[in-house]
Amino acid sequence: xxxxxxxxxSTKQMADLGIRLWRQGYSPKLIKGLCDSIPEFGSRFxxxxxxxxxxxxxxxxxxxxxxxxDSLTRIKQELLVFxxxxxxxxxxxxxxxx
Numbered sequence: 001x002x003x004x005x006x007x008x009x010s011t012k013q014m015a016d017l018g019i020r021l022w023r024q025g026y027s028p029k030l031i032k033g034l035c036d037s038i039p040e041f042g043s044r045f046x047x048x049x050x051x052x053x054x055x056x057x058x059x060x061x062x063x064x065x066x067x068x069x070d071s072l073t074r075i076k077q078e079l080l081v082f083x084x085x086x087x088x089x090x091x092x093x094x095x096x097x098x
Contacts, residue, residue, distance in 0.1 A: 001063055001064075001066075002063055003059065003060045003063045005063075006056075006059035006060070006063055006068060007056070007059070007060075010052075010055075010056055010059065010068075010072060013072055013073075013076060014052075016076075017076050017079070017080070020080055021080070021083060024080075024083055024084055024087055025087065025091050026083060026090075026091075030091075031045065034090055037093075038090065038093070041086075041090060044079070044082055045079070048075055048078075048079045051071075051075045052072070052075060055068060055071045055072050055075070058071075
């Protein structure tokens with residue numbers, strides 16, 4: 001694939017992730033609040049962002065590597081499992097986020 005095709009694909013994957021997080025109850029404002037107020041959430045979310053940046057940089061440097069599909073799918077799944085598994089705990093703390 002070309003670097004442009006990879007960027008388009010990863011953009012669609014991030015849009016899908018946003019929709020899935022929204023369906024779990026996480027809005028962008030809530031995610032920012034959780035990152036700021038709950039160290040465990042913030043650490044995990046920042047790790048996802050760093051992994052995503054590394055994968056997209058590798059897509060640009062090595063556009064012929066189809067391992068990017070697996071790498072991005074894996075980190076996306078890991079984040080969704082983390083947010084789903086801890087959903088009750090994270091979403092029950094609105095006072096810290098407001």
